[in-house]
Amino acid sequence: MRKVHFIFSFILLLFIACDTSKSESSSGSNVEKLMSSGKFQCPMKCEGEKSYDSAGACPDCRMELKKIK
Numbered sequence: 001m002r003k004v005h006f007i008f009s010f011i012l013l014l015f016i017a018c019d020t021s022k023s024e025s026s027s028g029s030n031v032e033k034l035m036s037s038g039k040f041q042c043p044m045k046c047e048g049e050k051s052y053d054s055a056g057a058c059p060d061c062r063m064e065l066k067k068i069k
């Protein structure tokens with residue numbers, strides 16, 4: 001029974017290690033998003049000339065927003 005507990009805490013430790021590495025990589029991508037800041041617009045122009053500060057999906061047609069200059 002003790003052995004099982006040891007293995008369980010070892011697996012838990014691995015998960016914690018994985019989580020910290022994941023959060024580090026996600027913060028890195030956040031920096032990338034800030035670096036590639038621009039204006040994004042729906043390719044179908046659902047909302048006319050309305051533009052967004054970050055990439056994503058159009059709230060109206062769910063299409064991927066295109067970067068505009």
Ligand SMILES: [Zn+2]
Pocket residue numbers: 042043044045046047058059060061062063
């Ligand atoms: Zn749209």
